[in-house]
Each structure stands twice: as structure tokens, then as C-alpha cells.
Amino acid sequence: QIPVVAVDGPSGSGKGTICRLLAQKLGWHLLDSGALYRLTALAARHHGVGLDDTEALVVLAGHLDVQFVAAAGDDEVQIILEGEEVTLAIRTEEMGNDASVVAAQGPVREALLSRQRDFAQLPGLVADGRDMGTVVFPEATLKIYLDASAEERARRRYNQLISKGLGASLEVILDDIRARDDRDMNRAVAPLKPAPDAITLDTTKMTIDEVLLAVLDEARH
Numbered sequence: 001q002i003p004v005v006a007v008d009g010p011s012g013s014g015k016g017t018i019c020r021l022l023a024q025k026l027g028w029h030l031l032d033s034g035a036l037y038r039l040t041a042l043a044a045r046h047h048g049v050g051l052d053d054t055e056a057l058v059v060l061a062g063h064l065d066v067q068f069v070a071a072a073g074d075d076e077v078q079i080i081l082e083g084e085e086v087t088l089a090i091r092t093e094e095m096g097n098d099a100s101v102v103a104a105q106g107p108v109r110e111a112l113l114s115r116q117r118d119f120a121q122l123p124g125l126v127a128d129g130r131d132m133g134t135v136v137f138p139e140a141t142l143k144i145y146l147d148a149s150a151e152e153r154a155r156r157r158y159n160q161l162i163s164k165g166l167g168a169s170l171e172v173i174l175d176d177i178r179a180r181d182d183r184d185m186n187r188a189v190a191p192l193k194p195a196p197d198a199i200t201l202d203t204t205k206m207t208i209d210e211v212l213l214a215v216l217d218e219a220r221h
């Protein structure tokens with residue numbers, strides 16, 4: 001069986017950064033499952049598909065023409081959708097919100113399931129998402145649930161967007177985070193919650209390095 005570290009948590013909990021560093025440290029593959037929902041939402045926009053048109057979204061999700069390209073010397077992988085580079089385009093708050101609307105539809109989640117499981121390859125996988133430990137990889141070797149206060153998560157997301165040269169307002173982001181939490185935690189399918197066997201870390205007052213050390217410590221047990 002292929003070892004999987006499942007990392008779940010709300011928007012801005014630091015999952016993305018932690019998972020990238022963890023995968024680098026372990027030399028394992030990385031699944032950014034949120035990117036698949038964001039890509040489905042962007043593909044819908046490109047093809048003029050409404051975010052409530054579940055049937056058409058399922059077709060798009062099942063046939064996503066996407067490549068994840070690791071650029072040498074660059075931390076982040078480049079994401080190519082239908083031949084177009086969309087690495088930054090999928091990171092806006094707007095696409096995050098669209099992604100969470102798309103992700104609330106069960107059949108769309110089903111359509112992305114096997115694609116996500118295909119990422120589990122030797123020597124191992126670090127999986128970043130909302131339902132990695134509960135739905136996609138229930139047999140994961142280690143399950144981590146990263147949490148932080150909404151205010152702290154808004155601050156982190158703000159700094160992240162600014163550092164990418166994307167415009168942002170802290171107030172708007174906090175509202176967005178609260179709305180997204182609400183949608184992700186209260187949806188009927190795969191609601192965001194820790195798996196019963198997950199280790200929860202409240203990272204509100206922790207630095208990235210502290211969180212990484214804590215997770216590595218758990219991974220070594």
C-alpha cells in the first residue's frame with residue numbers, strides 16, 4: 001500500500017504551504033485537490049457553463065485537460081488547462097468561491113475522485129484538501145487537520161494574494177472566508193470536518209516552521 005499523508009482544513013489554514021514543504025522534505029508526490037475544483041470552475045467559465053449546471057460540470061470535471069508541470073528552481077508547479085497557463089488565474093478569491101459552489105455538488109466530486117486517487121504513487125503522497133482523510137484516502141497512513149481562527153486565516157490569505165501581485169482587501173477576504181467556511185462545513189456531501197482518526201493542530205499562533213516540524217514529528221511516529 002502506498003503511504004499517504006492526508007492534510008485537511010479550512011481555507012487559509014496553511015495547508016497549501018505545509019503540504020508543499022512536506023512533500024519536498026519527504027520527496028513524495030503532492031496532490032492539490034483544491035486546484036482540481038478551481039480548474040473545474042475555470043473550465044466552466046471558459047465554456048460558458050453555469051455553476052449550477054451539475055450535468056455539464058460533471059462532464060468538464062471528468063475530462064479536465066490539465067497538466068501540472070514542475071518548473072525547475074521554482075517552488076510552485078505550473079498549471080496548464082487546455083494548453084493555457086492558469087497557475088495564477090485559478091488563485092483569485094473569485095475562483096475560490098466558484099470552486100466551493102462547484103464542490104458542493106456530489107456528482108462533480110464523484111467525477112474527480114479517481115483522478116485524485118491516481119496521484120497516490122510511490123514513494124508516497126501528500127494530499128491537500130477538505131476530504132482527503134474522510135473520503136478520498138480513508139486508509140491514509142497519517143491524517144492531519146489544520147485549523148486557525150478566521151481572522152488569522154484571512155490575514156494569511158491577504159499576504160499570500162498580495163505577494164502574488166493579486167489585489168485584495170482584508171475585510172472582503174474575512175467575509176469570503178466566513179462564507180466559504182459556512183458552505184464547506186454545512187454542505188450535504190463531504191462536509192469539511194476532521195476525520196475521526198485525524199490529529200488536529202490549531203496553527204493560529206504557530207509559524208510555518210513550527211507546523212511543519214509538528215507534522216513531520218507525527219509522520220515519523
Ligand code: C5P
Nearest residue numbers: 033034035037099100103129130131184
Ligand atoms: O483549497 P482551495 O481554497 O484551493 O479550495 C477551493 C475550494 O474547493 C474549497 O473552498 C472547497 O469548497 C473546495 N474543495 C473541496 N474539497 C477538496 C478541496 C477543495 O471541496 N478536497
